[in-house]
Amino acid sequence: MGKNIHVTKSKNGEKWSVKTEKSKKAYRNFETQKEAINIARRVAINNKSELLIHGSDGKIREKNSYGNDKYPPKG
Secondary structure, eight states: OOOOEEEEEOTTSSSEEEEETTOSSOSEEESSHHHHHHHHHHHHHHHTOEEEEEOTTSOEEEEEEOSOOSSOOOO
């Protein structure tokens, strides 16, 4: 499984960043969170990793797994 992908506010707080886990530099920056999520989802799918979407306050508000989920849903 690849590195987790995060959507967070950029350091200056003006844009939204797509970053891989433990990366100091953003993969890309976007004007809107929606744009960042769309690209981050594609990156997470391609890397079979987890997507973590942070709110403006920095807290994780949503998680999506696109890899080998340790706890897949039943049914």
